[in-house]
Amino acid sequence: MNRRRTAIGLAIIGCVAAALLTGIDMSPAAQVRLRTGALWLASNQTGELTLVSGGAATVAAKVQVAPAGTSIESGQLSDTGYALNRNDGSITRIDPATRRPLRSTISAPGATHLLAGDRTVYAVNPDRGTVTGFDPARLTPTTSGMPSAVGESLLDGRGHVWTLDRSNGSLIWFDTGTRHSRRSAGTPGRSALAMVDGKPVIADAGRQVIESVNPDSGDVESGMHWAATDSGEIAVTGSAGRVSISAGDRFTSCDLGAQRCADPIGLGGRLGPAVVVGTRAIVPDHQSGQVTIIDLSGMRVVGTKRLFDRPVRFELREHDGFVFYNDPDSAQAGVLDVNGSVTPITKYDSPTKGPDATVIAGEVAKSGQEPGTGTRPGPGPVAGPQTGLPGPGRPGDPAGLSIAVSPQAFGLVGDQLRFSLRGADVPADTAQWTFGDAGRATGAQVTHSWNNPGTFQVRAALGSLVAQTSVVIDRPGAKPEIATLDFSPARPVIGQRVRFTAGLRGGVAEHGIWTISGHGDPITMTTKDIGTLEYAFPASGQYTVTVTTTSAGQSASRSVDLPVRAGRVTAWTGLDTVPEQGLPPEVAGGVVAISSGSAHDLALKADGSVYAWGENGHGETSVPDAARRDVVAIAAGDLHNLALSSNGVVTAWGQGPEGQVPAQAQTQVKAIAAGSGFSVVLKADGTTMSWGRNNRVNSPNANGPETDFDHVIAIAAGVDFYLALKSDGTLVGKGRAPVENQPDSGIVSLSSGGFSTMGTGRDGSVHAWGRYSIPEGQNVRSAVATANNGKAYVAILADGSWACWGPQRCVAPAVRHPLAVSGRYTHLLVID
Known part of the structure; x- marks a missing residue:
């Protein structure tokens, strides 16, 4: 032919897939290590490390590393998990093949921070300013109580420890066990340290500068002006060529190569350090329990997601390109992507396990946590509909198994919600249900009510298949709230049906009104299903969609802008x-x-x-x-x-x-x-x-x-x-x-x-x-x-440009x- x-x-x-990794390696390798996209997360109430799969968004394993109720910090080196027991300063290593724990015989008293490097695992006591090193395989001590600095420590690209002393602004670092320092490197209490491309960078709000540090000498290599406006503490995240700064309730990002900082965005709340994936920053707000997703290329907010229904200082971590969130003090965790898709995960049903118990994948159901599948997070902005993608069901769900909630996935304490299992190719009357509390049920259709407010994970296990969803329960008389307003597909075209989903909370809404504006006179519709709307746009352009809900005379509204191509x-x-x-x-x-x-x-x-x-x-x-x-x-x-x-x-x-x-x-x-x-x-x-x-x-x-x-x-x-x-x-x-x-x-x-x-x-x-x-x-x-x-x-790049060769x-x-x-x-x- x-x-x-x-x-x-x-x-x-x-x-x-919810994942962004760096680098192109076209050279042959004798051994190829596949990154698993799984991260060990701390569960203080049970004294466990929980291995969460980023790709499947499920619990893959649980390992007991301390008595229940112990404060734990987790760390990871490749696929090996580490746990620091903050009560006694011991470190536990979890073998990546057997999932068996190995505990150090020597402890680092008072240590509260863990740094896992290729050559050394460090336990840091930021209050006393000491660092203790351990061999990463045997956990034998390599250094003991080295004087560091009072402050948080980071590892550079070579595995060296760096600390910016918050009491006097001194920069401290260790090179093969030798301690070095530079005085007055930052303003005390107003400076923060980050790693950019493996090298230290200091953001100093007091002097309003950002300085790149020579990793060999500790001297300033280059600097740029930063018009800091907040008088409180700052949190800095380093990524490829830039630093992202959370200062009070404001966020900004600075391009070190271009020597330019973007105008800060006021996000409100109490912001923590951002996680940066590609051109997107995910900024946590520990006061509201939500994250804000920001497109760094244009410094614009592209979405917000509420992860918790209460103030909580949750962890936000990136590993192998997946972004994980975790509350170490509760069972709540999950996986999210830079488009705002969130898959909640329940790490455990109840904190009843004792010490020295190990649960690995395939045995999880024996302890009450069934293995399951969730929506697979994606890799960032996607170039439209793709012809090989599945139609019905969820990607990665072999049977398209899903849970339908009636009348809606929210309610008040005491309300009966009905759950139905859909998409099963086998009889579903044996499905086993859990509801995020002590309740359990069996059958294809079940009902459940809750005695307390909160966000609950509902799971149905049918043999090896698992479906899950979440419901929000509020107190009676709560004011109606629209926490989120999402739409799919993300980049619709003329005539394509777009599904809008409102994350409703609070009082049960009496009705929902949707308004679409942007071309001609606004269109107003009232939907029977208060939280959803499907609409096909007749013309291209920029539109604004607003939903308003009313309960007991109180109203709430939320809007979203979207372009139609x-x-x-x-x-x-x-x-x-x-x-x-x-x-x-x-x-x-x-x-x-x-x-x-x-x-x-x-x-x-x-x-x-x-x-x-x-x-x-x-x-x-x-x-x-x-x-x-x-x-x-x-x-x-x-x-x-x-x-x-x-x-x-x-x-x-x-x-x-x-x-x-x-x-x-x-x-x-x-x-x-x-x-x-x-x-x-x-x-x-x-x-x-x-x-x-x-x-x-x-x-x-x-x-x-x-x-x-x-x-x-x-x-x-x-x-x-x-x-x-x-x-x-x-x-x-x-x-x-x-x-x-x-x-x-x-x-x-x-x-x-x-x-x-x-x-x-x-x-x-x-x-x-x-x-x-x-x-x-x-x-x-x-x-x-x-x-x-x-x-x-040709390749379409995320910023809308092309590569061609x-x-x-x-x-x-x-x-x-x-x-x-x-x-x-x-x-x-x-x-x-």
Whole structure:
């Protein structure tokens, strides 16, 4: 077959994951360590460390490290967990393979802070100003009570301890056990230390400067002005090339390279140190129990999320690109992403366990905490609808298991709420329920009420499957409140139904009124389901949606702004910016996804219909009736196509057997891909199946799943290969699958076309295999979508710009903030 005809351009087929890791490592390695995305969190009431999986958003293990009621600080080095017992100063190490604890024989009395470095684990007493070092494997002491400084300590990129003395402003650091100091490095009580790219930086509100410190001499390397306005203490976070500063109730971020600080944003409350992931900062407010998500590129608030219903000094930590929150003094924890998606986690049901108990994954249910699955957090801004994503159910949930709450997921103390288990393929009358208190129930439908106010995690276990949701219970007479107002999809187009969800609390609302303004006269609607609204916008532009609820004469309102895009398809060659002419008018708006074959293209419209154009020698553009409604994903092969409906049913058309669907591939499918002479589906149980004329790729048993392809979360196809992305971030493939030297950071989304493959890492970095690798010096950081047509390779970056490379001079189109991209040999397509 002519290679020009078989070069496939595939629209993005990926899986969203709550994760941002740094670095591109294309070099081969003898041993590849896969980052697990799991973090050990402290549970003081039970005296345990709880291992929480960031990808699955579940409890993976629990290990007893101290008596119940002990104050614990957790730390982590790679996959090894450490716990500092603040009562007696001992350290416990948890083996990453066996999950068995090892306790130090020597303690560091008074230590309250733990620093885990590659060569040494340190216990810090910030009040007495001493540091004690331990061997990270054996926990034998390496240094004993070194005098440091009264203040919080940090590790630099070489594992050296740095402390800024809050009593006198001296900078103290240790180099291979030798103590160094520089007097008056910061204003006492008005300065804070951070690490930026592994090097120390001092933010001094008293002198209104930010100074970068030479890690060898401790001297100032460079400085910049910072117009500090708050007179209280500050909290500083370092990230790539910048520091983010929480000062009282105000937040700002300073770019060290540009020598510029943004104007501060007033957030209110009592702010703690931010967590920075890519271009997003997540700022905790310990007074309100919420976080604010800020886009650092434009210094604008993009969302707020209430994590706790009370003031609490909760932990906010990033590990392997996932962001975790935790209240060490309660069972509440969870995983969140930079788009604001939150998955709450209950670390334990009740603090009744005794000392020296170990619970590991697979045995968790024996102690009352069932393993489960949650919504998988995503990697930041996503470039629109992606054609390989599952339609129904939640990503990562093999059965689409979910909990329905009636009349709503909030109420007052004493109210009866009804819970129903949905999506189960087996009888649900044996489902076991817990409600975040002492209550339990069995059955497919159950009711429950609470005696106290709070946020409660409701979980239903059906065999190995677990579904969970959260409910908010308030005191009778509480004022109505709208804590959050979210919408999905995040970047809608004309005609696409947008679902708005209001996080209601307080008194039971009598009615809800929604107002949509932005074009023409405002539209007002009253919904039966007070907390939700579905609406399709008829025109592109900026809109404001406001919801108002009333209870007992008291009202509450909340608004959200959102842009609605045209959903217009534009084509260009990749070698110049001149748009290709002659695209059908049907793709001039309202398109949510695109996919390209050898000489034809597909578009998925906002109304769920598929439109095809191009050559039709084998029926490629003759769309069947089954693909003209309720479609959620599309995939164009060489001379055939696939469409996935919201009910998991696959439709195929075009040339050969690949244009037909075997019985076992017709239903319970959550992703599709197509190549040259073959088709692939990802089933709801995490297995894959391929069929067609391409003997390099198709399944040995066309009526059954592939062997050794399990726990798959995404698929992508090229000319004569297909790839499967597994839940641990590794790639496996069939045919000529170019996936050697996989990065140890793991992959979260795929794009394959022709004879090349691109995978997006957890921080949006792009890794390429096959005919053309990424040129040295090419900026592809924070990529959210990729495509190629054999001549031009493009990546959409998170800030809306493009990266473009290839064997010839590659040119990106004049389209900002595109929604999706695809390509075939003659051209590339983009949705804007």
